[in-house]
Amino acid sequence: MLDVKTKTRIKAKLYPKADQTVFAPVEEALNQYLCLGVRVLDAGCGKGTWILRAHQQTIGLLIGLDSEAPEEREIDRYIVGDLQRLPLTDDTFDVIICYNAIEHLKQPKQAFAEFGRILKEGGILIFKTPCVMSPAFFLSRCLPLSWHKKFKGASQRTQEKDVFLTYYRCNTRKRLDHTLKSVGFQRETLVSIEQIYDYFTFNRIAYAAGLLVGRIMQLVPWTRPFRSQLIGVYHKLPYTEEARGKER
Numbered sequence: 001m002l003d004v005k006t007k008t009r010i011k012a013k014l015y016p017k018a019d020q021t022v023f024a025p026v027e028e029a030l031n032q033y034l035c036l037g038v039r040v041l042d043a044g045c046g047k048g049t050w051i052l053r054a055h056q057q058t059i060g061l062l063i064g065l066d067s068e069a070p071e072e073r074e075i076d077r078y079i080v081g082d083l084q085r086l087p088l089t090d091d092t093f094d095v096i097i098c099y100n101a102i103e104h105l106k107q108p109k110q111a112f113a114e115f116g117r118i119l120k121e122g123g124i125l126i127f128k129t130p131c132v133m134s135p136a137f138f139l140s141r142c143l144p145l146s147w148h149k150k151f152k153g154a155s156q157r158t159q160e161k162d163v164f165l166t167y168y169r170c171n172t173r174k175r176l177d178h179t180l181k182s183v184g185f186q187r188e189t190l191v192s193i194e195q196i197y198d199y200f201t202f203n204r205i206a207y208a209a210g211l212l213v214g215r216i217m218q219l220v221p222w223t224r225p226f227r228s229q230l231i232g233v234y235h236k237l238p239y240t241e242e243a244r245g246k247e248r
Contacts (some may be wrong), residue, residue, distance in 0.1 A: 002201045010204060014072075015211040021218055024194050025231040026051055026128060029189070030097075033124045034058050038094045041118065043064060043083055044101025048074030051099060063088075081113040088118045095124045102129040108170035113183040119236045125185060127232050132171040134228040136196050140166070173230060185234040192227040194218055 002010075011018050013172050030051070034040070037060035039085055042049045044063035049188045052062065053074070064075035067082065084099075084107045098117050115125055131136045170179050194217040197210030217223040 002204065002207055007201060007207060008071055011210055011211060014208055015215045018211065018214065021191050025189060025191050026126060028128045029233045030055055033095050039092065039186060040246055041096045043096050043098040044073065044104065045075060046070060047072050048095045049097055049099045052097065084114060085117055086114045090117050091120050092118050093123060094120055095126065098125065098127040100128060102127060103166045103168050103171055105169065106167055109179050109183060112180055116184045116236050121236060121238050123236045124235045130171055132168040133190060133225050134196065135226065136199065136228060139170065165193045176232060180234050184237050186237050187234055189233040191231050192224045193229045193231060194227040196228040
């Protein structure tokens with residue numbers, strides 16, 4: 001597996017705007033909505049979503065929630081729980097960030113309804129998740145968990161205990177947008193980006209090829225449905241008691 005310096009050097013040569021392309025949509029949303037004192041839930045956080053590190057001085061309350069507590073964590077307040085049945089009170093948070101977690105949800109609609117319940121009116125959901133229309137993730141969907149563990153161990157040095165079962169039940173643009181709207185969210189942004197090169201760090205040739213493919217796919221409009229990642233920003237619409245009752 002390539003080290004960070006080697007990847008940085010190859011990326012700077014072949015695709016210098018890769019990081020800006022991949023992370024700008026999330027960063028722009030965080031810069032816009034993480035005002036001083038904001039209350040944030042990191043949903044499906046693992047040891048802590050790294051992309052929030054630069055905003056620690058702005059966040060008033062940050063709670064991380066996942067299905068099990070990691071041995072090492074970067075969040076002071078951590079709750080073990082199910083995203084589909086959140087152990088949190090209504091109208092608590094201003095922002096929820098869900099970074100690479102939707103693909104692991106067995107009942108994503110229920111989780112989205114829970115997000116809406118605990119968000120304040122007008123609250124923001126920011127997410128990033130794989131797109132199952134991407135050839136790589138379409139193949140991934142067909143492979144058993146044991147293969148995922150071996151692949152991530154080889155390509156990203158991920159320990160087997162940190163590789164979780166994926167369902168991809170809400171991992172297309174159409175399905176995400178429809179499901180979120182059905183539980184009371186309104187779309188602000190939903191973009192497709194190509195980041196598959198991060199899974200091909202076995203050697204220089206594979207990584208370079210992945211970068212070139214990613215760069216070409218970002219430039220060619222018709223590839224949008226097949227790009228590997230979906231980034232969305234949605235806000236919670238006002239709830240009526242009738243709508244709330246239907247969701248439950």
